[in-house]
Amino acid sequence: MPAxxxxxxxxxxxxxxxxxxxxIExxxxxxxxxxxAWKRRKDEEQRLQRLDEVVKKIPKSKEYITVSEAYALFGISKETLYRLIRKGTIPSVNAGERQTLLSKEELMKLYPLRKKALTKPKPIAKLYSLEPKDCYTIGEITEKFLVNESTVYLHIRKYSIPTRQIGNFVYVPKKEIDNLYKDMKR
Ligand SMILES: [Zn+2]
Structure with missing residues (x-):
């Protein structure tokens, strides 16, 4: 038989x-x-690293952030951010002549955080433990990171985070959630 x-x-x-x-590769x-393609990927990595630097400098307790900080944190274009401000979708405050600050909390409700440049671009066969001891329930996540339930579900879908339902509880790997919200922990 021929191969x-x-x-x-x-x-x-x-x-x-x-x-x-x-x-196959x-x-x-x-x-x-x-x-x-290689050059583009390098440029993109550098761009994301610069954004990560901005993110690192945002104080965790800061409730209102600049447009540049919002761009770095969520990856939403500045045009979109200014449109959201104009339409009043995101509460904003004027802090000085050319400085508009946006509510971080409100942005979080609408947008998932930008994926970190530092996480490996192509995780092959990522291993998750879905044992309850290695997981948070959705309720625990909302309490620990002060994010509402629908936002948590949005992020789970967006980042294809695995979940496991046992009885009335949905379990999500702690590692994934800690990594996703590490900049939002208070
Ligand atoms: Zn080609």
């Missing part, structure tokens, strides 16, 4: 050309496109 030929046709993630992938048609 089945291993052939995957893909679209190059850089130029969009169709090509035959040699291995081939995403680019040529070394040139591979290099372009």
């Amino acid at each position: 089945a030929k291993f052939e995957i046709t893909r679209q190059c993630k850089v130029c969009g050309e169709t090509f035959v992938a040699k291995t 081939s995403w680019y048609c040529t070394p040139k496109c591979f290099k372009i």
Whole structure:
């Protein structure tokens, strides 16, 4: 019996050309496109690292944050943030002539935090423990991090965090939640 030929046709993630992938890890048609992708990834990592630096400097107790801080924390574009301010969707205060501050709490209700640059970009076969001792219940999360339930569920979906239901309780791995909310802990 002849061996089945291993052939995957893909679209190059850089130029969009169709090509035959040699291995399951081939995403680019040529070394040139591979290099372009590599450069883009490096630039993006640096951009995210700069944002992380901004995030680190935001005092945890700060209730109102600047547009730049909101961008760094949530990854929402400044245009969007200014639109939210104009529409009054997010409570804001004027602190000086060119300084508008936004409510961090209200932003958190609407947007998940930006994923950290420092977490590995492609976690392969991440292992979770869904044993209750290694998990928070949703109620524990809302209490510990002062986030409301719907926000927690939003983040769980957005970041594909696994959950486990036992009886009336939904369990979520502590590690994932601690990591997600480490900047919000008070
Ligand atoms: Zn290409």
